[in-house]
Amino acid sequence: DGGITQSPKYLFRKEGQNVTLSCEQNLNHDAMYWYRQDPGQGLRLIYYSQIVNDFQKGDIAEGYSVSREKKESFPLTVTSAQKNPTAFYLCASNVGSGGAFETQYFGPGTRLLVL
Amino acid sequence: KQEVTQIPAALSVPEGENLVLNCSFTDSAIYNLQWFRQDPGKGLTSLLLIQSSQREQTSGRLNASLDKSSGRSTLYIAASQPGDSATYLCAVSTPNNDMRFGAGTRLTVKP
Numbered sequence: 001d002g003g004i005t006q007s008p009k010y011l012f013r014k015e016g017q018n019v020t021l022s023c024e025q026n027l028n029h030d031a032m033y034w035y036r037q038d039p040g041q042g043l044r045l046i047y048y049s050q051i052v053n054d055f056q057k058g059d060i061a062e063g064y065s066v067s068r069e070k071k072e073s074f075p076l077t078v079t080s081a082q083k084n085p086t087a088f089y090l091c092a093s094n095v096g097s098g099g100a101f102e103t104q105y106f107g108p109g110t111r112l113l114v115l
Numbered sequence: 116k117q118e119v120t121q122i123p124a125a126l127s128v129p130e131g132e133n134l135v136l137n138c139s140f141t142d143s144a145i146y147n148l149q150w151f152r153q154d155p156g157k158g159l160t161s162l163l164l165i166q167s168s169q170r171e172q173t174s175g176r177l178n179a180s181l182d183k184s185s186g187r188s189t190l191y192i193a194a195s196q197p198g199d200s201a202t203y204l205c206a207v208s209t210p211n212n213d214m215r216f217g218a219g220t221r222l223t224v225k226p
Binding site: 006043044090108109 | 119124146147149151156157158159160161164204206208212213214215216217218219
């Protein structure tokens with residue numbers, strides 16, 4: 001089955017701690033994305049990557065970091081600099097060619113909570 | 116900057132009713148518009164994608180329309196069922212190959 005997996009489903013962060021959220025896809029997609037979702041708000045783009053070893057900041061990149069060493073993997077690290085990390089984090093991917101025919105496929109999400 | 120707005124924020128209807136969800140966007144320079152469904156605590160599932168050159172798309176009981184010049188889209192759900200209860204989000208794809216999302220409409224269909 002092709003798809004996107006995210007782990008863990010729930011993640012707890014202590015004060016001053018960095019945590020890493022995993023995102024893996026077996027769809028052979030070039031482009032991958034990380035979004036943050038807060039109650040009552042639309043998804044906001046954190047980072048995206050259109051090709052291996054390259055990534056771009058989205059609207060709310062401060063306090064987050066990413067890497068793209070493999071086509072199928074795009075982990076997100078929430079650093080201690082992110083002062084309000086409690087949210088639902090969604091990973092997505094698409095073919096990456098752009099244009100009218102693109103659709104994004106989403107993983108099941110990771111809920112991050114602060115202890 | 117592209118802004119996407121969805122009205123209403125929440126909607127409750129009795130089973131069997133036909134309903135319309137609204138989405139508006141500020142910049143008509145889009146590649147496509149998508150409607151997604153999100154169940155509580157889950158990821159998003161794509162329902163319909165309308166290309167910028169199209170006026171509407173249909174899938175089963177769902178029909179989505181697009182009026183790019185006025186910056187509006189509607190999602191029509193016919194003969195609603197309790198299983199349709201979810202949050203519905205619209206998103207527009209920009210020329211930068213990113214997507215801008217609305218905050219969603221939370222739909223409850225009562226048996």
